[in-house]
Amino acid sequence: MRIRTSHLTAKWGLISIFVLAFAVFHQGCTGGQESGAGKVTLILGAYTTPREAYGKALIPAFQAYWKQKTGQEVEFQESYQASGAQSRAIIGGFEADIAALSLEGDIDKISEAGLITHDWKSAPNRGMVSTSIVVIAVRSGNPRNIKDWSDIAQPGLDVLTPDPKTSGGAQWNINAVYGAALRGFAGVPKDDKAAAQEFLKSVLRNVSKMDRGARESITTFEKGVGDVAITYENEVLVARQAGQQYDYVVPRSTILIENPVALIDKNVDKHGVREAAEEFMKFLFTAEAQQGYAKYGLRPVVPTDVSAEALAQFPKVEDLWQVDYLGGWKKVSSEIYGPQGVFSKISEELQKSR
Numbered sequence: 001m002r003i004r005t006s007h008l009t010a011k012w013g014l015i016s017i018f019v020l021a022f023a024v025f026h027q028g029c030t031g032g033q034e035s036g037a038g039k040v041t042l043i044l045g046a047y048t049t050p051r052e053a054y055g056k057a058l059i060p061a062f063q064a065y066w067k068q069k070t071g072q073e074v075e076f077q078e079s080y081q082a083s084g085a086q087s088r089a090i091i092g093g094f095e096a097d098i099a100a101l102s103l104e105g106d107i108d109k110i111s112e113a114g115l116i117t118h119d120w121k122s123a124p125n126r127g128m129v130s131t132s133i134v135v136i137a138v139r140s141g142n143p144r145n146i147k148d149w150s151d152i153a154q155p156g157l158d159v160l161t162p163d164p165k166t167s168g169g170a171q172w173n174i175n176a177v178y179g180a181a182l183r184g185f186a187g188v189p190k191d192d193k194a195a196a197q198e199f200l201k202s203v204l205r206n207v208s209k210m211d212r213g214a215r216e217s218i219t220t221f222e223k224g225v226g227d228v229a230i231t232y233e234n235e236v237l238v239a240r241q242a243g244q245q246y247d248y249v250v251p252r253s254t255i256l257i258e259n260p261v262a263l264i265d266k267n268v269d270k271h272g273v274r275e276a277a278e279e280f281m282k283f284l285f286t287a288e289a290q291q292g293y294a295k296y297g298l299r300p301v302v303p304t305d306v307s308a309e310a311l312a313q314f315p316k317v318e319d320l321w322q323v324d325y326l327g328g329w330k331k332v333s334s335e336i337y338g339p340q341g342v343f344s345k346i347s348e349e350l351q352k353s354r
Helices: 008-029 051-070 083-091 104-112 149-153 168-182 193-204 214-222 233-241 265-271 274-283 287-295 329-335 342-353
Strands: 039-046 073-080 098-100 128-139 207-209 228-232 246-249 253-263 319-321
Touching (some): 039 051, 039 265, 051 073, 073 083, 083 098, 083 104, 083 168, 098 274, 104 253, 104 329, 149 168, 168 214, 168 253, 214 233, 228 233, 233 246
Parallel strands (some): 253 319
Antiparallel strands (some): 098 253, 128 228, 128 246, 128 253
16 A cells, blocks of 8 residues: 655644634633624534535625624634544644534533533434435546446556555544445455445555545646546535536435534533634535535535525435444444444554555
8 A cells, every 4th residue: 555644734724723713812801702892703613524615605604694683793714624634634623613523422522521511413404414425536538447436446457545554534444444344345245244344445555546535636646647436416416616627426325414413512602602613513514504515525414404406406315324324423434434443453464465
């Protein structure tokens, strides 16, 4: 496995955290913001993939809504980095008011650290605000004739996927490949764990580069590196909107990506922004917000609130399944990504065989 990990995102992620930390310090010195002040500031700590959805659709729409409702301006300070890295940053002192991350487990870690004191899964749809699927990005015209997961295990193929140690998207990718194999959709017998693990190993053997996050990985692909990239569907859809010319293949079997969002109680109370933060959380489940997610390639959690035109961009999947098939995130974290997990053991074996 020929893997190189980029540290550029980490550098800029730290810089953004320091900048936002200064803003939070200033905010704390000037007192709470919701006692008749002319402006309220919310700090969003998000994973990289939905940057356009939040920056171009959801935040501007909420700003207009809040202004009309209260007469008050709401400013957002936004930080985007790999989901695992963002979760660790928040636990380590980055005072985000709202976390919009890739994995349920990354929010759970913030809760376990005592920063989230309410039951964040009591929100609509268990706190999951958008969805996507894992797909295979291919070069324009699909010159390697990729049709399904089994094709990306062929010898000599150059595959990109992010690093599961830092990226939630990477874990979704690995889950998709491994789970599809277990379900009998990767050219190996169904329910044969040994065969599924060997298939995953054959795919990972082709991986040439693991970036820290899903966005960095697809950007690397856009620069001409790799034959294919395992990625979120919405990454390709957003890239097309920006003029990129490449395609994607929907495997017959793939996982439903569910992305959580949560209010971070300790920080919103410290900053005095609970009212605005709670309203933003509610807003994300409205028809206007769900349409905004769909506009930037994310599948809505409330499809009935989204136009038929927006839904038409999302192909149907023959065998679409959820992480529960693999036992849920706690089991996945241990049995796939833990020290003795499937991915960890395969990575160690491939490193030794280089």
